[in-house]
Each structure stands twice: as C-alpha cells, then as structure tokens.
Amino acid sequence: MTVDNTTSKDLNLFSLPIRFLRREILPVLTDLRLAIILLLIIAFFSIGGTVIEQGQVPTFYQANYPEHPALFGFLTWKVIQVLGLDHVYRTWWFLALLVLFGTSLTACTFTRQLPALKAAQKWQYYDEPRKFNKLALSAELDGISVSSLTLILTKTRYKIFQEQEEDNLLYARKGVVGRIGPIIVHIGIVMILLGGIWGSMTGFMAQEMICSGDTFQVKNIIDAGAWSSQKVLKDWAVRVNKFWIDYTPKGGIDQFYSDLSVLDNDGKEVNHEKIYVNKPLRYHGVVFYQTDWGISAVQVKLNKSPIFQLPMAQLDTKARGRIWGTWIPTKPDLSEGVSLLAKDLQGMVLIYDTKGKLINTVRTGMSIPVNGINLKIIDVLGSTGLQIKYDPGIPIVYMGFALLMLGVVMSYFSHSQIWALQIGEKLYIGGKTNRAQVSFEREVLGILDQLNDQGKK
Incomplete structure (x- = not known):
C-alpha cells in the first residue's frame, strides 16, 4: 500500500505542470491577439533592421548617429550598440520573438486547426426532419427521390456517403482541402521562422576590396552567427580576372562589373562568372555580390625605367566626392616628387607639385615632363568591392514560402x-x-431548381 500511495503522489506531482500548461499557458499561446502583437513587433524591428545599416564598424554609427542631435530625439550610436540594432536579426531578443511566434502558431495548429480538420472528416446522417431546421439552408420537396439528388451532387463534384441498407439517407461534402489549408499556412510560416533562425545562427557576412588581377580567400568576416563555421570557405579561392566600369555619355556610372573565377587548391578554375549589381556569383552556398568599387593602384614609368605599380589611397574629402591619390618621387633622395589624383577609371589623372599647384592633366598612355624626367601614366587599376554572404537557412525559407502560398x-x-x-x-x-x-446558397438553389425540373417531368 505504501508503494501505491507513493506512486499516486508522484503521478499527481507530475500532472500538475501539465495541468498548468493546458489551463494557463496554452490559452495564452493560442490567443490570436498574441500572434498579431508578436507579428507587429517582429515587423517593426525588421523594418528597423532594414533602415539602420547592419554589420558596420562602431565608428560608422558614431559618425552617422551622433548623440547631439539624436535622431528622433533618442536614437544614438550608444542606443544602437546597447540594443543590438546594428545586428538586429542575430540578437537574442529578436530570435526569442521568432521562437515565441513560432510556438504560438504550432500550439494553435495542434489545439485548433488539427481538431477542426478531424471534426470535418467526421460525419453522420440526419435521420430526423427536425435536424434540418438547424442548418443554414434547408428545404422540403415532394415527389423527389434521393437517387435524383445523388446524380446532381456527383456532377457538382461532391463526395457521396450513402449506405445500401439505408438508401433514404445521404451525406455529401466537398472542399475538405480548405480545412487543410490553414494547417499548411502555419507549417509554412514556422518553416520560414526556422529558416531565418538557422541562417542567423549559422551564416556570416564578409566584405572584401580586391584589386583587379588578384586572387583572394574570404577573410574579412564582419558579421557571423554564434554557430557559424567558415569551413565552407576552405579549399577554394577567388580570382578577380578583371574589373571595369561602364560610364554614361555624361560621365556618370552606368554599371560596374567583375569577372570572377573560382579556383581549387591546385589553381584550377571550377567556376566562372561575370557579376554586376543584382547578378551575383554563387558557389557552395556562398554568394558574391557586386556592391562597391575603388581605385587600387596606378602604373607609371619614369624615363626608361621598368613599370612601377604604386598603391592609391582614398582621400578624405568631407563627403564632397571620392578621390584617390598617391605620391611619386622624382629624385632618388626623395627630396622632390609629385602627387597623382584620380576620381574614376576613365583614365584622367591630375598631377600636382609639392606646393599643391596643378601641373598638368593627363590620360593613361600619355607622357609629360616633370622635374626634369619623363613621367608616363601606363594605367589606373580599379578594385572591386564584394559583399559575401552565406545563409544556409535560405532553402528552408524558400520551402516555407512555397508552402505558405500553397496553403493560402x-x-x-x-x-x-x-x-x-x-x-x-x-x-x-x-x-x-x-x-x-x-x-x-446559389449552388444549393441551383440544385433545388434541377430537382424541381426533374419532378415536373
């Protein structure tokens, strides 16, 4: 008896959390108002993550979101850093919102949608006339047989349920798939949430600025999930075969391109793609987007010397345009030299002396005398700005959207x-x-008209 009492007490203790879950937690989770509130909050912070630049360095936010004056009176770089608004989609609270919303949908599916589907699959005959009074539509006809109704319902794609021993009773239905639709919608939304969470936790984003002709491996990871792994980047590299820009007749940028090759460990090309804005390169789930450009170097020749390639750095113009510059010594002791400036890849180079005076303007391929030597500009080399993303949750998200549309x-x-x-x-x-x-109602009235026409015949 002691053993039985102890077991009974253990069962009661075990059932208490289950009762609390059913009576207190489930009604809250399955409340439509909670789902709507969560969806609005997720949408709000998703919009914020779109408006506020994600994954930038702290100095970027300090420069663009100063404390005085604060944007909207409260949004400063400190608020962004503390709340994690610089990486919204990987913050614990945003992921918690997704998990809570997914849990609410799942609970609603099991407590409401599935029981509704089971109820729709159950049926019974109405064997008393009084039961028809409870229906939204009902009618009484004289001189019409059930068999006549069966033929009409079959033509209108109803599934007929009728027992041979009780041929005076009939039940018909169609559109049970409509009861399955909301369940598919919920499954699709949950898959989208799972894909987003998985991508946030396992994916990463990188940025690279690579000179035309260079080969590189992705190293500059600027944002990564807690479970991300860069193993996918091993055993292959990318070579920038060429970078160039197409300009409009007025001198504006029309489009910029990068000709990329993916190389294996032996240097063999395994993939090749010309990319531009909205036309990325994809390899092993890693996507290379064309996002930026720059000037990396200038090739010059002094008198009959070999061709020198000098790096060019972007100058601080106080947001008045982009200019790159470098300095070239014209004497062996470096006591004299000239500065070269360029603003694009159209081949125009400005030459300044040590006093900041403009000496001349030349194009690539031209030569001019400077400080007693012949300076020839061979070429201005561009660099491509690539944004690299890896998100293994995207296939799950796409599948979720497909199920969502199917369910709708x-x-x-x-x-x-x-x-x-x-x-x-x-x-x-x-x-x-x-x-x-x-x-x-129109369909039922049409069925009744057909039955009346048959009765008149």
Missing part, C-alpha cells in the same frame, strides 16, 4: 456539406459551408 490557395476552398433524408414522398435537404456563403 488551399484555404480559399470552401468546406461544403449537404444532408438529405427521404420519408415517403417527402425529401428533406439541407446544407452548410464554412465560407463563401453566398456562392453556396
């Missing part, structure tokens, strides 16, 4: 039901539907 289409189907009972010369008929009530 399925949800438009109405679940319509019709009952019939024949007692002597009287035929009782009635039906109901879960949506599109007006269309269902």
Whole structure:
C-alpha cells in the first residue's frame, strides 16, 4: 500500500505542470491577439533592421548617429550598440520573438486547426426532419427521390456517403482541402521562422576590396552567427580576372562589373562568372555580390625605367566626392616628387607639385615632363568591392514560402456539406459551408431548381 500511495503522489506531482500548461499557458499561446502583437513587433524591428545599416564598424554609427542631435530625439550610436540594432536579426531578443511566434502558431495548429480538420472528416446522417431546421439552408420537396439528388451532387463534384441498407439517407461534402489549408499556412510560416533562425545562427557576412588581377580567400568576416563555421570557405579561392566600369555619355556610372573565377587548391578554375549589381556569383552556398568599387593602384614609368605599380589611397574629402591619390618621387633622395589624383577609371589623372599647384592633366598612355624626367601614366587599376554572404537557412525559407502560398490557395476552398433524408414522398435537404456563403446558397438553389425540373417531368 505504501508503494501505491507513493506512486499516486508522484503521478499527481507530475500532472500538475501539465495541468498548468493546458489551463494557463496554452490559452495564452493560442490567443490570436498574441500572434498579431508578436507579428507587429517582429515587423517593426525588421523594418528597423532594414533602415539602420547592419554589420558596420562602431565608428560608422558614431559618425552617422551622433548623440547631439539624436535622431528622433533618442536614437544614438550608444542606443544602437546597447540594443543590438546594428545586428538586429542575430540578437537574442529578436530570435526569442521568432521562437515565441513560432510556438504560438504550432500550439494553435495542434489545439485548433488539427481538431477542426478531424471534426470535418467526421460525419453522420440526419435521420430526423427536425435536424434540418438547424442548418443554414434547408428545404422540403415532394415527389423527389434521393437517387435524383445523388446524380446532381456527383456532377457538382461532391463526395457521396450513402449506405445500401439505408438508401433514404445521404451525406455529401466537398472542399475538405480548405480545412487543410490553414494547417499548411502555419507549417509554412514556422518553416520560414526556422529558416531565418538557422541562417542567423549559422551564416556570416564578409566584405572584401580586391584589386583587379588578384586572387583572394574570404577573410574579412564582419558579421557571423554564434554557430557559424567558415569551413565552407576552405579549399577554394577567388580570382578577380578583371574589373571595369561602364560610364554614361555624361560621365556618370552606368554599371560596374567583375569577372570572377573560382579556383581549387591546385589553381584550377571550377567556376566562372561575370557579376554586376543584382547578378551575383554563387558557389557552395556562398554568394558574391557586386556592391562597391575603388581605385587600387596606378602604373607609371619614369624615363626608361621598368613599370612601377604604386598603391592609391582614398582621400578624405568631407563627403564632397571620392578621390584617390598617391605620391611619386622624382629624385632618388626623395627630396622632390609629385602627387597623382584620380576620381574614376576613365583614365584622367591630375598631377600636382609639392606646393599643391596643378601641373598638368593627363590620360593613361600619355607622357609629360616633370622635374626634369619623363613621367608616363601606363594605367589606373580599379578594385572591386564584394559583399559575401552565406545563409544556409535560405532553402528552408524558400520551402516555407512555397508552402505558405500553397496553403493560402488551399484555404480559399470552401468546406461544403449537404444532408438529405427521404420519408415517403417527402425529401428533406439541407446544407452548410464554412465560407463563401453566398456562392453556396446559389449552388444549393441551383440544385433545388434541377430537382424541381426533374419532378415536373
């Protein structure tokens, strides 16, 4: 007896959390108002993550979101850093919102949608005339048989349920798929949330500025999830075969391109793509986007010397345009030299002396005398700005969207039901539907008209 009492107490202790879950937690989780509130909060912070630049260095936010004056009176770089608004989609609180929203949808699916589907699959005959009074639509016809109704319902794609021993009773339905639609919608949304969480936790983003002709491996990771791994970047590299810019007749940038090759460890090309804005390179789930450009170097020749390649650095113009510059010594002791400036890849180079006076303007391929030597500009080399992303959750998200669209289409189907009972010369008929009530009424009236026409014949 002692053992039995102890076991009974243990079972009671175990059932308490389950009762609390069913009575207190589940009603809150399955509340439609909670789902709407969570969805609005997620949408709000998603918009914030789109407006506020993500994954930038702290100095960027200090320069663009100063404390005085604060944007909207409160949004400063400190607020952004503390709340994690510089990487919204990887913050613990945003992921917690997604998990809570997904849990709410899952709970609603199991407590409401699945029971509704099971209820739709259950049916029974109406064997008493009084039961038809409870239906939204009902009618009584004289001189009409159930078999006549069966033929009409079959033509209108109803599934008929009728037992041979009780041929005076009939049940018909169609559109059960409409009950499955909301479940598919919930599954699709949950998959989208799971894909987003998985991508945030395992993906990464990098940025590289590579000179035309150089080969590189992705190293500059600027944002990565807690479980991200860069193993996918091993055993291959990328070579920038060429970078160039197409300009408009007025001198503006029309489009910039990068010709990229993916190389294996042996230097063999395994993939090749010309990329531009909105046309990336994809390899092993890693996507290379064309996002920026710059000037990396200038090639010059002094008298009959070999060709020198000098790096060019971007100058601080106080947001008045982009200019790159370098300095070239014209004497062996470096006591004299000239500065070269360029603002694009159209081949125009400005030459200044040590006093900041403009000496001349030349194009690539031209030579001019400077400080007693012949300076020839061979070429101005560009560099491509690449944004590299790896998000393994994208296939899950795409699959979720496909299920979401399929579920929405399925949800438009109405679940319509019709009952019939024949007692002597009287035929009782009635039906109901879960949506599109007006269309269902027209359909039932059409069925009644056909039955009346058959009765007149």
